[in-house]
Amino acid sequence: MNDSLVIIPTYKERDNVQAIIEAVFAQPKAFDVLIVDDNSPDGTAQIVEDLQAKYNSESPRLQLLKRPGKQGLGTAYITGFHYAIEKGYEYVLEMDADFSHDPKDLVQLYNACATGADLSIGSRYATGVNVVNWPMGRVLLSYFASMYVRLITGMPIADTTAGFVCYKTKVLETIPLDKIKFVGYAFQIEMKFITWKYGFKLQEVPIVFTERVRGESKMSAGIFKEAFFGVLQMTISSWFKKYIPTN
């Protein structure tokens, strides 16, 4: 077993899943991979099962959790976090299956945590705007959404919805995972917010985010709405909820 687990949630990622797994295993640092698949109707999980025979001859480097149906990205990660804690991984990384996150950046996210950060964030907005192939409307929406979150919550992070991150497992053991309630972009915001509120050290690592070439995004207007109103609700309730420390 390696010290770090890369969790990749998948829903209908038949055209990406094999290539992304191979790309993670090709990195200079050895990572284990956990795919959390929500019964994708396109056979994504079957592809992973076929690859397990190839990669797991010495140790189970490629792991798969199958859930019965589409339950959202947030709960897929929570399921993965519990798995990582149970197995005793020291570092847990989150990554999309679709190559919008470059697997080459995994090592620098890991290094940031190995040298002091508790949560390192692959940030599109740490140095300007580093997004490739998004329509201008989506860039503006995402950029201003991050500014909005920063303004409302006071969290000192430029890319608050980032989904390419590395946690020290002790963070995931400390924060109340059972209280995380959002599933989409708001899930990413909520996780960072609670981590920050618990006094852990957050560090942004500049990355370039590239729009997927294969398959489709599963984000929807509902998920965007959840983020917009959820941030307000989350910030206000943090003033009253005992499980969120005040700082």
Ligand SMILES: Nc1nc2c(ncn2[C@@H]2O[C@H](COP(=O)(O)OP(=O)(O)O[C@H]3O[C@H](CO)[C@@H](O)[C@H](O)[C@@H]3O)[C@@H](O)[C@H]2O)c(=O)[nH]1
């Ligand atoms: N298991 C599971 N996986 C899911 C689900 N919905 C999405 N996924 C998987 O989660 C990853 C991201 O999904 P996308 O649909 O490609 O997300 P996106 O719109 O590109 O959003 C990304 O960027 C956002 C910030 O701009 C991030 O907030 C978000 O977390 C993600 O990284 C992909 O690997 C996709 O298959 C689900 O319900 N269940």
